[in-house]
Each structure stands twice: as structure tokens, then as C-alpha cells.
Amino acid sequence: MVEFAGWDSRELLTERTVEIFGRCANRRCCETILDVMAAADDVEACVRLEYERLVQVVAVATGSVADAQDAVQEAFARAWERAVRGGDFTHLSGWVVTVALNVVRGGRRRAGIEAKSRGHVAWTVDQLDVETLVDLDHAVRTLPGRQRDVVVLYYLLDLDVATVAELLGVSPGTVKTGLSRAREKLAHALRDREGDPS
Amino acid sequence: VTSDPLDDRLKEALHQLAATRDVPLTVDPLAAVRRRVRVRRAKHRAPVVIGLAAGLVAIVVAAGVILRDGDQTGRLRAGRSHRAPPPSIYSGVTMLDPGPLAPRRNAAFTWTGGELVIWGGVSDQFVTGGRRPYQSFTDGAAYNPETEAWRRMPAAPLPAGDAVSVASATTSEVVIARGTGTAAWSREGNSWRALSPAPRPVEDLERLSDATLISASANAMLDVRSGRWRTLSEPPATLKQTHTAWTGRDLIVVGQSANQSFVALSYRPENDSWRALRSPTALSANAVASGWTGRDLVAVDYGLHAESYDPTTDSWTPLPQIPARFFEWYPGLHAEPNSVTAFLANGFAVVDGSRRWTVMPYRLLDIEPITFGRAAPATAPSATQGRFFVSGVKHDGSATLALVDPLQLARSTRQIQVGVATVTVAEGTKVGTWTTDTNSNRARVAVNVATPAGACQIGSAEPRAPDVNGAPSGWQSDPTGRAWSTHATSTDTVDVSCDSAATTRDMVGHIELPGSAP
Numbered sequence: 186m187v188e189f190a191g192w193d194s195r196e197l198l199t200e201r202t203v204e205i206f207g208r209c210a211n212r213r214c215c216e217t218i219l220d221v222m223a224a225a226d227d228v229e230a231c232v233r234l235e236y237e238r239l240v241q242v243v244a245v246a247t248g249s250v251a252d253a254q255d256a257v258q259e260a261f262a263r264a265w266e267r268a269v270r271g272g273d274f275t276h277l278s279g280w281v282v283t284v285a286l287n288v289v290r291g292g293r294r295r296a297g298i299e300a301k302s303r304g305h306v307a308w309t310v311d312q313l314d315v316e317t318l319v320d321l322d323h324a325v326r327t328l329p330g331r332q333r334d335v336v337v338l339y340y341l342l343d344l345d346v347a348t349v350a351e352l353l354g355v356s357p358g359t360v361k362t363g364l365s366r367a368r369e370k371l372a373h374a375l376r377d378r379e380g381d382p383s
Numbered sequence: 384v385t386s387d388p389l390d391d392r393l394k395e396a397l398h399q400l401a402a403t404r405d406v407p408l409t410v411d412p413l414a415a416v417r418r419r420v421r422v423r424r425a426k427h428r429a430p431v432v433i434g435l436a437a438g439l440v441a442i443v444v445a446a447g448v449i450l451r452d453g454d455q456t457g458r459l460r461a462g463r464s465h466r467a468p469p470p471s472i473y474s475g476v477t478m479l480d481p482g483p484l485a486p487r488r489n490a491a492f493t494w495t496g497g498e499l500v501i502w503g504g505v506s507d508q509f510v511t512g513g514r515r516p517y518q519s520f521t522d523g524a525a526y527n528p529e530t531e532a533w534r535r536m537p538a539a540p541l542p543a544g545d546a547v548s549v550a551s552a553t554t555s556e557v558v559i560a561r562g563t564g565t566a567a568w569s570r571e572g573n574s575w576r577a578l579s580p581a582p583r584p585v586e587d588l589e590r591l592s593d594a595t596l597i598s599a600s601a602n603a604m605l606d607v608r609s610g611r612w613r614t615l616s617e618p619p620a621t622l623k624q625t626h627t628a629w630t631g632r633d634l635i636v637v638g639q640s641a642n643q644s645f646v647a648l649s650y651r652p653e654n655d656s657w658r659a660l661r662s663p664t665a666l667s668a669n670a671v672a673s674g675w676t677g678r679d680l681v682a683v684d685y686g687l688h689a690e691s692y693d694p695t696t697d698s699w700t701p702l703p704q705i706p707a708r709f710f711e712w713y714p715g716l717h718a719e720p721n722s723v724t725a726f727l728a729n730g731f732a733v734v735d736g737s738r739r740w741t742v743m744p745y746r747l748l749d750i751e752p753i754t755f756g757r758a759a760p761a762t763a764p765s766a767t768q769g770r771f772f773v774s775g776v777k778h779d780g781s782a783t784l785a786l787v788d789p790l791q792l793a794r795s796t797r798q799i800q801v802g803v804a805t806v807t808v809a810e811g812t813k814v815g816t817w818t819t820d821t822n823s824n825r826a827r828v829a830v831n832v833a834t835p836a837g838a839c840q841i842g843s844a845e846p847r848a849p850d851v852n853g854a855p856s857g858w859q860s861d862p863t864g865r866a867w868s869t870h871a872t873s874t875d876t877v878d879v880s881c882d883s884a885a886t887t888r889d890m891v892g893h894i895e896l897p898g899s900a901p
Contacts, residue, residue, distance in 0.1 A: 229413065232412055232413045232416050233412070233413055236406075236412040236413075237406045237412075238401075240404070240406045241401040241402065241404040241406060242401055244401070244404035244406075245397065245400050245401045245404065250404050250405065250406060253404070254406065258412065258415045258416050258419055259419060261412075261416040261419075262416050262419035262420045262423055263423075265416065265420050266420060266423060266424075317396070318396070318399065318400055318403065321396055321397070321400055322400055325397070325400070336397070340393060340394045340397045340398075341394075341397055341398065341401055343394075351529070368389070368390070368393065371393055371397075372389055372393065375389075375392060375393065375396060
């Protein structure tokens, strides 16, 4: 006997939502392959669950929380439209961060403002000493744009090289090269303060 | 790049750096995003508003012309009704690069798990409408939706000819057969391996495992590694136009027997045995199309009857008849676990969990309607359950490829196909019950819609035999102005009745008839 009740789209939607958030109920909820059936709802859910973290991630690259908020909101709006049109995302958080970084860059290019000249950070943690974080902050923000994107996606979103390459539209080799160069520069910020010669 | 202590420290330090960014949540982020979506939509809508204004002017001018011609009885010439602009993107449809291959039918069209593979097929009058000479293809290509890139396959050790090409994918290869010719294409090496010829022409090919494929038409199993076919025991009936489904244990075969009745059989490979299955109650054996949902085999016939077969209970369950025009061309069918999509002549129909069909026009898929002499679109599953690829032919004769989410499309569509009429409904319209009313003389399909302006029923009727019953005419209204009808074609009528004359008039203005196609 065919159980057509199991075909009900609303039930499926609910099941998918449960499946998605059951699988990633923590802050990584959006790091899942999204289905177009629930995509708009998923984008909405991810705004609620991921907004703060993604703003923080983008703010590391931009130095400005206000700019990051603006850019992440804009990126989520674009994601929403894309979802409604039937587009899908292999990694929504990565997609949003990539678009947000481009939004910030585009806005600053239009305004003629250099990224490294912006931003003021109020330091609130002391696990690493403030000087180290300031140096690291400076090091991140003085990286060339593409290297900065790679660092954000690889280290802060914990994406693998292949996914970063896909999101940035470059080859995995380019990502590895950018990562290697960025790593070298960022390592200096840590070594200088921590006295680690490695 | 490998993880090492420095990497770990960097990651930790960067996460700490991110944590220093205090995000003020004075603004509800969801509300902010929604606001931006509205702003973006308004920006996109601006050109449409200008277009609508221009359209309004055109309608006023056209109305003036009609009145000037003395047509004051609510008559409009068939073929002059409003035509919605052909949309490029619908919710639930993603148009894809159709690739380097010429449009074709009867091609092998399959999903490997990472790529869509198309090989072989023919271009004949069913594809070109006689616009180009016949051609049998021996070329193929593979499309990767992740990279949105096509790659061509090298020349295959397979014959040209009229025979249908079929394919089945294993983990590393795609086995393709045409007639009795069989070959395996390596996905990684992009190279071919010739296999032994099948004992009979292969018209269906199911994957039992990575090592074994089976064909009911060839009545044989293929050992993929050795490339050799082994003949099965003889089935209790010889079937034509076979359709198959692999349940995981049995091969279900449906088809037409020698006395043209619908026959269903089951083959169990583990003991090389056949058994007859129950027959459906309403399905004829004429032009059957079928699909496997993962637990049921759903089949439709030429008369648009539909039934589903549950192998666990050996029982057939009728589905509502598809509310579309009769005298359809051979239907096509694609089944997903949560939907079934039937490809008909004037449109395609989607049934969902509520057992309710929604019939939509082919233009939503950028495909030309399948009039007599046209081939149904080809379909293949995609990486995402519930969505599938559709390949067809556009109005200009070129190939088209789309990725379709049928349930989302059925839920969100603003265009429906009622018989021969393509209806564009206003935003906010609810599409209600579809009905099929058949008597000895004619068949009529109808749908109830609730528009913001009022409720309507739109119907389209045709004679039971394809004879001529009148010449196309303009719309005629009854004395109340609430019921309008027209001879849309020499055989089909279309009728609209609404709560008020104004609503009917507006609805008629949003109906396209076959003569109004560009």
C-alpha cells in the first residue's frame, strides 16, 4: 500500500529541518548541504543561528564590526534571494562570508578607503595577551585581500582547501599557496610575542 | 597544507581574535536581512513596473481597437489574449548549460553520482519537426553540476542506429548499450572498454550491484568486470515496451503482452526465477510510462490513468487520473521518493503527497510542447533527492537542460495548463481541485481557482475521438458576462466561469490558447 501521507511536502520540510538541525544543532548548523526545498527557511534559520559568529569572522578580516554587520546582512539577503530562486549552497556559511568579504571590499573600493586604515577594536579577552592579539589583528588586516579571504575561510570557518577553492573560484593549488604565504606572515605575529622559534 | 602545532595555535589565536569582536545585537538580524530582501526586490521590480505600465497602455489601445471594430459582445479574437512574458527563472527550476551536444531523443541519460551523462540517441522528425535531416549520434558528454562544466566523451565502441541507448552507472564506470552493443565508459580515465554483445537488444538496464546489471528486454544479466552477459530463465510472458524497477531484491518488469494486455512480472536473481504479479485495475498496456519512487512503481498510460504498485503487498493502488488533455503523445514519467512527474503533450503534471496533480505548461522548463510527433523530455536523478534533470527541445530547436524541484515548482507556479489553455494566475491565487469529467462524447478537465478578485472554474474539453468539431472562434460570453467560452482549436473548447463578469473578463485576458503561441 502506498503511503502517500509520507509524501506531504510540509512533513518533508519539517523532517528536513529536523534533519539539518539535528545533525548540526551547534553553531555549525549552516555547514551542511542545503536542499532547495527548505532553502529559504534554512537561510532564515541560519541568520538566527550563525549571524553573530559570521559577523565576528568577517570583522577579523575587516577590522570593523559595523562594516562586518552590514556586509553579512547584505550577504544573507543575497543568499535568501538565491535560495528562493532555487539556487543551492554546498556551504552556506562559507558562501555568506565570501560574499560579505567581497561586499566590504567593494564598498571600500568605491569609497577609496584602504581596509587596513579602518577599524577600532576594544579588546575584551586575555587568554592570549592583548599585544599578541593586536599583532595578529594587524597581521591579518595587512594581508593581501585574497590571502585574507583564505585565512578567514580556512582557519575561522574550518573549511578544507577544496571547499575554500570552490567558494573563491580558484584552484586548490592557489589556495594552498595563499595559505602558505599567509601562514608565514601570521606566524611571525605569534612567534614575536611568544618567543616560539618554530 | 597539513595540520601542525603552529596551525593549531594560529587557528586558536584567530578564533580568540574573532571572539573579541563584540557584535551589538541592538538590531534583530533577521528583520534587517528581511528588510534588505525587500529593498533588493523593490529594486528588481522597478523595471517590471515600467514594463507593466507599458503593457497597460498597450491593453488600453488594444481594447480601443476592439471596440472601434464594433465588437461589443465580449468577444475577443482567439489568439489575441494576453501572453505572459516567457520567464527565465522559476522557483524550483534552475536552467543549466545544455552542453555541446545536438538535441536528441532516445539517448542514454543517466546520473553517475557526480555527473550527468548523455550518450547516443537520434535526431529525427520527433526532435526537429522535420527541420533537419535524420541523424544517429555516437557522441556523448558529461556534465558536472558542481563545476557547471561539460566534458566530451571520446568515440565509443558502440554502433549507430535507431535503437534506443540506455545506461547504468557503477561506482567507476557507466555501462551504455545500444541494440546489442555494450561498452563501459570510465569516468576517471574518460575512456571506453568494449563489452560482449547482449543476447537481445537492450532497452532497459538496471544496476543490481557494482558488478552486475540486468536487462529485461535482453533477458540477461551483465557481469560488468568480465563484460559478459548471462541469459536468464525464460519469463512466463514475452513483453514489449518493457519498463523495469529494481527493488533491491527483485526486478519488476511491466509491459505489453502479445495480446496487448498490461502484464507485470517479477524476476529474482538469487534463484533465477520469474513470477507473475497482479495486474493494475485501470491501466491499459498502451504507451505506458513508469518510474520507481524507491518503494513503489508508479505507471501512467495513454489515457492518463495512473496507478502505483507496492511490491511488498503485490497490490496496485489507483491514483487520480491526470487532469490533462487526452489523446496525448507517449507520456514520460519521472519518480522521486516524494513526487511523481508525468510529461504529457501540452504540459507536465506533478503529484504530491496529497495525491493531487498540478498540471503546468512546458514553458516553465523552457521546453516546446510535445505535439504529435514530439519526443517526451529525458530525465535523470540528481545529487539531491527530490530534484532531477530534465532535457528537452526549445522552440528554436536547440537543446535545453534544467534542474527541477517538482514540488517547489508545483507549490509556487503562477502558470497552470488546463487542457489546451495556458493560464497565468494572479499573485495570491489559490489553485484548488482539478477534475476530469469523461463521457462517451467528450472529456473535460477543469480546475477551480480562487483569485483575489473572486472564484473561477476554468475548463477545457475535447471530443473522445480526434475528429473535427468546429473551427477556432473568438470568446463568447453568456448574457450575464460571467461565463465565457471559445473554440480554442478545431477540436478543443475552453471555458471560464467566475463569480462576476469583471473577474471572468480578467481571467480570460490571462489565458493563452494554442493559436496565440508566437
